[in-house]
Amino acid sequence: MKRSERVDRGINVRSEGIYAISSLKEILYLAGPRMALVLILFLLPVVLDSVPYWKRVVNIMLVYSLLAISFDFLANYVGLVCLGCSFFVGVGGYTSAILNSYLHVPIYLSIPLASVLGAVICTLLLLPCLWLRGVYFAIITLMYPLLLTRVIEALNIFGGTNGISGIESLPGNDLENYIIIVVMLAILFGLRRFVNQDIGLVMRGVKDNDQSIRASGINVTWIKTQAVFIASLIGCFAGSYLVHLYIWAGLSLFALDFSIIPIAAVTIGGSGFLIGAVVGSFILVPLSEFLRFFGSFRIVIYCVVLTLFIVFKSEGIMMYISRRYHQFERWVDV
Amino acid sequence: MDILVYGTINSIILALMSLGFTLVYSISRLPNFAHGALYIATGYTVWMLLNSLELSYPLAILIGILGTAASGALIYRFALIRVRGMEISEVIASYAIGLAIIEGLRWGGLRGSTFTLPSFMSGSITFFDVSIDYQRLIIMVTGFAVFVMLYLFTRFTKTGLAFRGIAQDERASMMLGIDSDFTAILSLAIGSGLAGLSAVILLPLGNIVVETGYNVLIFSIAVSIIGGLGSWSGVVVASFIIGFAQILTEVFLSSHYQMVVALLAIIVTLLIKPSGIMGKQKELEERV
Numbered sequence A: 001m002k003r004s005e006r007v008d009r010g011i012n013v014r015s016e017g018i019y020a021i022s023s024l025k026e027i028l029y030l031a032g033p034r035m036a037l038v039l040i041l042f043l044l045p046v047v048l049d050s051v052p053y054w055k056r057v058v059n060i061m062l063v064y065s066l067l068a069i070s071f072d073f074l075a076n077y078v079g080l081v082c083l084g085c086s087f088f089v090g091v092g093g094y095t096s097a098i099l100n101s102y103l104h105v106p107i108y109l110s111i112p113l114a115s116v117l118g119a120v121i122c123t124l125l126l127l128p129c130l131w132l133r134g135v136y137f138a139i140i141t142l143m144y145p146l147l148l149t150r151v152i153e154a155l156n157i158f159g160g161t162n163g164i165s166g167i168e169s170l171p172g173n174d175l176e177n178y179i180i181i182v183v184m185l186a187i188l189f190g191l192r193r194f195v196n197q198d199i200g201l202v203m204r205g206v207k208d209n210d211q212s213i214r215a216s217g218i219n220v221t222w223i224k225t226q227a228v229f230i231a232s233l234i235g236c237f238a239g240s241y242l243v244h245l246y247i248w249a250g251l252s253l254f255a256l257d258f259s260i261i262p263i264a265a266v267t268i269g270g271s272g273f274l275i276g277a278v279v280g281s282f283i284l285v286p287l288s289e290f291l292r293f294f295g296s297f298r299i300v301i302y303c304v305v306l307t308l309f310i311v312f313k314s315e316g317i318m319m320y321i322s323r324r325y326h327q328f329e330r331w332v333d334v
Numbered sequence B: 001m002d003i004l005v006y007g008t009i010n011s012i013i014l015a016l017m018s019l020g021f022t023l024v025y026s027i028s029r030l031p032n033f034a035h036g037a038l039y040i041a042t043g044y045t046v047w048m049l050l051n052s053l054e055l056s057y058p059l060a061i062l063i064g065i066l067g068t069a070a071s072g073a074l075i076y077r078f079a080l081i082r083v084r085g086m087e088i089s090e091v092i093a094s095y096a097i098g099l100a101i102i103e104g105l106r107w108g109g110l111r112g113s114t115f116t117l118p119s120f121m122s123g124s125i126t127f128f129d130v131s132i133d134y135q136r137l138i139i140m141v142t143g144f145a146v147f148v149m150l151y152l153f154t155r156f157t158k159t160g161l162a163f164r165g166i167a168q169d170e171r172a173s174m175m176l177g178i179d180s181d182f183t184a185i186l187s188l189a190i191g192s193g194l195a196g197l198s199a200v201i202l203l204p205l206g207n208i209v210v211e212t213g214y215n216v217l218i219f220s221i222a223v224s225i226i227g228g229l230g231s232w233s234g235v236v237v238a239s240f241i242i243g244f245a246q247i248l249t250e251v252f253l254s255s256h257y258q259m260v261v262a263l264l265a266i267i268v269t270l271l272i273k274p275s276g277i278m279g280k281q282k283e284l285e286e287r288v
Helices: A010-014 A024-051 A052-078 A085-102 A106-131 A135-155 A173-194 A198-208 A211-215 A220-244 A257-270 A274-295 A297-314 A319-324 B002-026 B035-051 B058-081 B087-107 B134-156 B158-168 B170-175 B180-205 B211-227 B232-252 B257-272
Strands: A002-008 A327-333 B124-127 B130-133
Touching: A002 A010, A010 A024, A024 A052, A024 A173, A052 A085, A052 A173, A052 A198, A052 A220, A052 A257, A052 A274, A052 A319, A085 A106, A085 A135, A085 A220, A085 A257, A106 A220, A106 B257, A135 B035, A135 B087, A135 B211, A135 B257, A173 A220, A173 A274, A198 A211, A198 B211, A211 A220, A211 A257, A257 A274, A257 A297, A257 A319, A257 B087, A274 A297, A274 A319, A274 B124, A297 A327, A297 B058, A297 B087, A319 A327, B002 B134, B002 B158, B002 B180, B002 B211, B002 B232, B035 B087, B035 B124, B035 B180, B035 B211, B058 B180, B058 B211, B087 B211, B130 B134, B134 B158, B134 B180, B158 B180, B170 B180, B211 B232, B211 B257, B232 B257
Parallel strands: none
Antiparallel strands: A002 A327, B124 B130
């Protein structure tokens, strides 16, 4: 009888401690994948220079990966499943549009300002629901974007169904690309650091066993508030960037796409990694461009893929790749 | 009088819509987010059977409801069974299936307002100066009938008692030989069948449009959350609250606010008492 066995690669073991910097090979083993991601991202606009349409797609892809990162962070590090990422996008987008179009705040101020202000608004609106757990929080976050859409429709504020137009566009084609690339990388690597700090540990504790965190004298709601603030900061930045990219803000910012695609991306890419979210949206968004031909059938394909992944392969692509990278399989006699 | 009569009818409509959702949740703790999709799919199937295959109306209805019940069972057997117990995966998986159905219907030609089901009987009666058409009367009667039947079914049949056993204590009832997965399949089939039934009797009131799928889902979530997830008497109370609130907003404000009322009611309920009016969940399960 033989069975397969997984063993860590030698280089994986060697590069764990201080020995990681002992030779170039180990350094490359550790830094290689990270550098590859950075390099590919920075080269993308250069490579795609002749096809401006696909440069646009890269922007959208990065926006979705930001949203997916924020979903992944909330769901897998804090245990708050937010089914309404479009809530963040909408609030950030509308704040930015109002600042820029109504109050004439210049663009280099309106994006950061809208991110922070939007995050504050989102956090305040979500604050009363933070003590809910599990499926209750998921349902209530699903309701928020719908509620805001209906309220804007019913009160006919902020341009009603026509939306807000006359928003300043992002300066220059290259800058438009590099802003979002740099911000995405900064958030990705920054958040990876953040979750390994003490506060990150506490947040994971909130996910796994909030009662014990509470028993340790830590205010669970306060921890959750901080986490929601970070996630909505990311989401609101994505929203306000999107508004300036489209030079228009409307009810479609609260659309289902912004909620479902990040979730699908995280599920496909692998949850609990942050990088899995990025990989997932790098697969899904270009795919959706190829599928544009099918119209609304795209969402069907997404949903089928999402269901298949969540039911049959819930670990995701990134888990598989990293396992292959760090370990090898062999057959042993039993 | 207008408000009273139409409020009652509206409440019964809401109760019928959300009964399937609550039934599934109360028995197998599965939030079936594909509920709205199954509702609209039944309407479309019946329409297709009527207009493309030209079957007789009762036959089309029967096939539609049975088909929906079967697809509910299939959804559980092939997808949800593997994520059972992981709440969030359940929500995402069933929501994804529902979205796939709804958007698939939209893509498959369910657009515009050309799809209508004929009402069972035309004409209306006048009742205290309020005219009610027969379709709404049928809805009221069916609503009562469905509730009575469900009550009898869960009290006096073996399967119904098994349902209640699983709902109360899954492990103990498994020990007594009740198959948990089989009851879940049955409960999903019955819940979906109820969605189909309500679609068939409610859709003649208007057009079959895709957006109804989302609205039905939201309303049924609203009703079952406000009533307390999994509580049947809660469904009745909550649908009367929302039903009358909606009619009142329609009379005094505008119909734009109907959905806002439902959504606000959910949010307020979740904030004040997440287990709902009649809920029996332990407090620790839902809040920190």
